[in-house]
Amino acid sequence: MTETTTPAAVPDDAAPAPEPGRRCFGDGDPLYEAYHDTEWGIPVHGEAPLLERIALEGFQSGLAWITVLRKRDAFREVFEGFEPERVAAFGEGDVARLMGDARIIRNRMKIEATISNARAVLALHADGRTLDELVWSFAPDPRPGGNPSTWEQVPATSPESVAMAKTLKKLGFRFFGPTTAYAAMQACGLVDDHLSTCPVTLGRSSSNLA
Known part of the structure; x- marks a missing residue:
């Protein structure tokens, strides 16, 4: 199974270098704006929330993220x-029930992968481990020089995402390659790829100076 060739790490409507004061992505869609402002890049912990992010990033493969978000x-x-x-x-x-539900993305491989991944989480628990500690063990050091200034500086994969995907595959996780892993790292706050001109980044900088 191969991943989409479009880097999942770059949001659907991302401009190379948005005008200062504009969001990295999501402007104009209230649902997307709320996701950008309050979720993307914010640390996520807990077994169910992390399994959800892993599952939805897998469902996103080959599609626009806003499709999954809706x-x-x-x-x-x-x-x-x-x-x-x-x-x-x-x-x-x-x-069969899920394949018949038009409200979700009806892809048998992705549905079966989500079930398989949940079973892999239980296997972790049986071994005295958690998905939370496993995922966060791949958190990289902060990027030297701070947040990127353009999307060209945001990678589709990283050494950590490659290692995460390889490890999770060995543990029985499916539909989770290095590109999907990096997108999950962004979504779960292991990395902060909001651009340096983004209001979220500027707001954090202001808070640190207060």
Whole structure:
């Protein structure tokens, strides 16, 4: 299985260098603006929230992120909050149910991968580990020089995302290559790729100076 050739790390509507004062991405769509302002790049912890991010980044592969975002409430409903114990118990009947639900992205491979990934989380628990500690063990050091100034400076993958994807694959996770792993690192706050001119970045800098 190969990943989309479009770098998942670069948001759908990202301009190479947005005008100062404008968001990195999402301007003009309230749902996308809220995601940009309050979620993207903010640290995420917990088994269900992290499994959700991993699953949705997998569903995004080959599609625009806003497509997934608009369906997220439905995803949360049909996957029972992405609680690993519940999703791991899904069987063929659940796969058929999900394939028939037009509110979500109906891709059998991605649906089955999400169930498999939930089972991999339970295997981690049986081994005395957590998805939280595993994911966050790949958090890189802060980028030298601070936030990027253009999207050209944002990679599609990183050494850490390559290592994360390789490790999770060995542990039974599916549909999670290095590009998807880097996008998940952005979504979960392991890296902060808001551009240096973004209001989010400028707001954090102002807070640090206060």
